[in-house]
Amino acid sequence: MEKLKIAGGYPLKGTVRVSGAKNSAVALIPATILAESPVTIEGLPDISDVEILKDLLEEIGGKVNITDDEMTVDPSRMISMPLPNGKVKMLRASYYLMGAMLGRFKKAVIGLPGGCHLGPRPIDQHIKGFEALGAQITNEQGAIYLRADELRGARIYLDVVSVGATINIMLAAVRAKGRTIIENAAKEPEIIDVATLLTNMGAKIKGAGTDVIRIDGVDSLHGCRHTIIPDRIEAGTYMILGAAIGEGVLIDNVIPQHLESLIAKLREMGVNIESGDDQVFVNGPSNLKAVDIKTLVYPGFPTDLQQPFTALLTKAAGSSVVTDTIYGARFKHIDELRRMNANIKVEGRSAIISGPVQLHGAKVKASDLRAGAALFIAGLMAEGITEVTGLDHIDRGYSNLVEKLNGLGATVWREALTQEELEHLKNT
Numbered sequence: 001m002e003k004l005k006i007a008g009g010y011p012l013k014g015t016v017r018v019s020g021a022k023n024s025a026v027a028l029i030p031a032t033i034l035a036e037s038p039v040t041i042e043g044l045p046d047i048s049d050v051e052i053l054k055d056l057l058e059e060i061g062g063k064v065n066i067t068d069d070e071m072t073v074d075p076s077r078m079i080s081m082p083l084p085n086g087k088v089k090m091l092r093a094s095y096y097l098m099g100a101m102l103g104r105f106k107k108a109v110i111g112l113p114g115g116c117h118l119g120p121r122p123i124d125q126h127i128k129g130f131e132a133l134g135a136q137i138t139n140e141q142g143a144i145y146l147r148a149d150e151l152r153g154a155r156i157y158l159d160v161v162s163v164g165a166t167i168n169i170m171l172a173a174v175r176a177k178g179r180t181i182i183e184n185a186a187k188e189p190e191i192i193d194v195a196t197l198l199t200n201m202g203a204k205i206k207g208a209g210t211d212v213i214r215i216d217g218v219d220s221l222h223g224c225r226h227t228i229i230p231d232r233i234e235a236g237t238y239m240i241l242g243a244a245i246g247e248g249v250l251i252d253n254v255i256p257q258h259l260e261s262l263i264a265k266l267r268e269m270g271v272n273i274e275s276g277d278d279q280v281f282v283n284g285p286s287n288l289k290a291v292d293i294k295t296l297v298y299p300g301f302p303t304d305l306q307q308p309f310t311a312l313l314t315k316a317a318g319s320s321v322v323t324d325t326i327y328g329a330r331f332k333h334i335d336e337l338r339r340m341n342a343n344i345k346v347e348g349r350s351a352i353i354s355g356p357v358q359l360h361g362a363k364v365k366a367s368d369l370r371a372g373a374a375l376f377i378a379g380l381m382a383e384g385i386t387e388v389t390g391l392d393h394i395d396r397g398y399s400n401l402v403e404k405l406n407g408l409g410a411t412v413w414r415e416a417l418t419q420e421e422l423e424h425l426k427n428t
């Protein structure tokens with residue numbers, strides 16, 4: 001096990017290239033199960049979620065080949081092997097195996113998913129969708145058993161706007177008989193990316209990216225080649241860093257329209273941002289204004305950038321209020337930021353940040369992926385050395401982090417944990 005060490009307090013400058021989107025990758029890879037010939041996905045990020053999904057596809061008989069950032073999956077010999085335990089528990093997106101295996105094999109056994117601990121993360125809307133398509137579902141000892149004699153198209157209204165449920169229902173519905181209509185669907189760019197892959201595989205999908213998606217089921221799907229969209233959350237993380245300590249940071253391979261809510265907030269704080277077709281240039285001023293943010297479903301401010309943005313707000317003059325309407329308990333990073341001298345209180349679903357303060361280096365622990373992002377941003381803003389443990393969370397979503405940060409002029413490195421630190425981590 002390792003920790004991340006950061007020598008903070010130095011400005012960042014230069015170009016950073018964004019990798020393919022984690023939240024697309026983790027749906028595109030299970031989607032390959034639905035094809036009957038090889039599918040190639042280009043531009044995959046080098047993250048542990050992708051590695052784990054590759055292993056899971058191999059467990060069910062898939063032949064997977066990875067070269068550089070490209071993965072080819074031959075799904076022709078896959079079988080509906082039960083996956084009640086093991087690696088499915090290591091990531092959130094293993095729930096997509098339910099939709100994809102139900103679509104292809106009409107049966108699946110998948111353990112309840114893991115992923116970031118952000119408070120309760122139910123999957124009732126996924127289940128409701130599968131049941132509407134004709135599946136019988138039971139939950140036995142922490143695993144979901146799904147079975148259908150046949151899947152039939154249905155009209156499904158989501159009670160909660162859910163990225164995962166929208167994609168999962170799409171995955172099963174492309175192989176159902178007849179038309180499925182998903183109402184109150186999520187509109188995130190990753191949903192369009194998955195619909196694009198499925199369409200290239202022969203599926204008939206209209207309306208992805210709007211709140212009504214229509215799917216006409218087909219009898220079979222074939223292989224294809226697909227290039228993943230850039231990771232808007234990784235891009236946003238580097239934009240926040242650029243705003244905090246950048247002296248001219250160019251973020252390359254980004255779709256600026258995916259980040260309009262963040263760009264608007266950064267401009268409101270006084271950050272200078274110029275955006276081109278697939279690049280964004282960020283120049284952080286020395287004085288930042290306090291702003292309030294409220295996380296919302298896309299195109300609102302993403303919850304996945306709330307924690308990194310909080311680190312930036314410690315530098316803003318005045319009082320900022322951050323409210324998370326998606327995950328009301330997504331505040332495990334706050335205690336750690338306080339250890340670095342941040343002045344923040346949490347009241348219900350909101351964090352109130354008073355600034356500006358100069359952060360100090362400290363030993364901190366990432367409790368989840370974006371808490372980790374908040375902490376490496378804070379470490380780079382801080383004076384002195386910061387040590388971040390909990391790297392397994394950060395490795396789920398930040399491709400080549402050390403190389404990318406050092407490429408911008410940071411001094412960041414990974415170091416093995418001492419025996420004493422390992423013991424301490426086990427007991428906390």
Ligand SMILES: CC(=O)N[C@H]1[C@@H](OP(=O)(O)OP(=O)(O)OC[C@H]2O[C@@H](n3ccc(=O)[nH]c3=O)[C@H](O)[C@@H]2O)O[C@H](CO)[C@@H](O)[C@@H]1O
Nearest residue numbers: 023092093120121122123124125126160162163164165326
């Ligand atoms: C792998 C992946 O893509 N993860 C993202 C996905 O997670 P995930 O797909 O899990 O998030 P959802 O969009 O489903 O969740 C949104 C809200 O709906 C609630 N809900 C969801 C499903 C359900 O059946 N019932 C229910 O009540 C959740 O508790 C949450 O409050 O979208 C989240 C919200 O943008 C992001 O933070 C995650 O990075």
Ligand SMILES: C=C(OP(=O)(O)O)C(=O)O
Nearest residue numbers: 092093115116304369370
């Ligand atoms: C919450 C996240 O991921 P997951 O849903 O995969 O846990 C995230 O990417 O910030």
